[in-house]
Amino acid sequence: MxxxxxxxxxxxxxxxxxxxxxxxxxxxxxxxxxxxxxxxxxxxxxxxxxxxxxxxxxxxxxxxxxxxDADSEPKWAVTIAQSLPKGDKMELVIQKGTEIGAFAFIPFQSERMIVQYDAKKEAKRIERWSKIAKEAAEQAHRSSIPEIEPVHSWRELIKSAANFDLVLFCYEREGHLAHGRGIRSAIREWTGRSDAVNDPKVLLIVGSEGGFTDREAADAEAAGAILVGLGRRILRTETAGIVGLTCLLYESGEMGGA
Structure with a gap:
C-alpha cells in the first residue's frame, strides 16, 4: 500500500x-x-x-x-557516518541504508577522500539526499525519515562520538588475519559491559575510496571507538556501510539474529 x-x-x-x-x-x-x-x-x-x-x-x-502502530523502526538507532565518496555513491548509501533501517547519516571529510569538497554544491546535494531518504522510507514503510546531517569535518565527527553509546570504526586492517575483530565480537564484548544500554545510539564510521589513515584510526580509538573489520575481502565504500548496518541490526535481533 x-x-x-x-x-x-x-x-x-x-x-x-x-x-x-x-x-x-x-x-x-x-x-x-x-x-x-x-x-x-x-x-x-x-x-x-x-x-x-x-x-x-x-x-x-x-x-x-x-x-x-508505528512499529517498523529498529530499537538500535544506527547512524552511518560516510566519508564523502565520488559520483552518486552517497545516494546509494542513503537509499539502501534507509531501506535497511539507518537512523541518520553524517557525510564527512577524511584525509584520503577523492572528491573535492565544495560547500555550495554540498548544500544542494544534502537537499537531494534528504529527498532520497524520504522516498526510500516511504517505500520501506518506515515510521520516520532518517536525518541527513550537514557535512562534518573529521574533527567535528570525532567530537560527535561522545553523543553515542557505541562507536564502530570500520578499518581495513581489522579484517586481515592478523587482527580479525569483527562486528559480532565487538558487539558481544560491548553488551557484556556493565555500562551497556539496551537500545543504544550507535555510530558506524565508514571511509572513502582511499580508506582511513593510521592517524585517523588512532583518533577514533582515542575518542572511544572500537575498530572493526568487515571480513577479509575489500569492500567498496558504498558497500561497507550497508554491510555494517545489516550486521548491526542482525546482531541486535532486528533481522532474526539471536
Whole structure:
C-alpha cells in the first residue's frame, strides 16, 4: 500500500492533507481518486490508514480511517557516518541504508577522500539526499525519515562520538588475519559491559575510496571507538556501510539474529 510522509501540521484529528509533490505524485502517477486508501505518517508518533475525500494534483484531503502502530523502526538507532565518496555513491548509501533501517547519516571529510569538497554544491546535494531518504522510507514503510546531517569535518565527527553509546570504526586492517575483530565480537564484548544500554545510539564510521589513515584510526580509538573489520575481502565504500548496518541490526535481533 502506498505511503506518504506529511508535516505534523498537515495531520489533524480526523483529516490529513497531502500537498505539493506528494499530491502530484499520488494523482498523476498513482492515479489516486476519492475512495482510495493509503498510509500517512508524520514521521514522529502518528501513522494512519486514510481514505481520500478530494484529490487534485495540488491538494488531497483524506479522512483518518484507523490509527496504526508505528512499529517498523529498529530499537538500535544506527547512524552511518560516510566519508564523502565520488559520483552518486552517497545516494546509494542513503537509499539502501534507509531501506535497511539507518537512523541518520553524517557525510564527512577524511584525509584520503577523492572528491573535492565544495560547500555550495554540498548544500544542494544534502537537499537531494534528504529527498532520497524520504522516498526510500516511504517505500520501506518506515515510521520516520532518517536525518541527513550537514557535512562534518573529521574533527567535528570525532567530537560527535561522545553523543553515542557505541562507536564502530570500520578499518581495513581489522579484517586481515592478523587482527580479525569483527562486528559480532565487538558487539558481544560491548553488551557484556556493565555500562551497556539496551537500545543504544550507535555510530558506524565508514571511509572513502582511499580508506582511513593510521592517524585517523588512532583518533577514533582515542575518542572511544572500537575498530572493526568487515571480513577479509575489500569492500567498496558504498558497500561497507550497508554491510555494517545489516550486521548491526542482525546482531541486535532486528533481522532474526539471536
Amino acid at each position: 502506498q505511503r506518504y510522509f506529511v508535516a505534523a501540521e498537515q495531520f489533524g484529528d480526523s483529516n490529513v492533507r497531502i500537498i505539493g509533490e506528494d499530491a502530484h505524485h499520488a494523482v498523476r502517477v498513482m492515479r489516486t481518486k476519492p475512495g482510495d486508501k493509503f498510509i500517512v505518517s508524520d514521521g514522529q508518533s502518528r501513522t494512519a490508514l486514510v481514505a481520500v475525500l478530494e484529490a487534485t494534483p495540488l491538494f488531497i484531503k483524506a479522512e483518518i480511517v484507523e490509527m496504526l
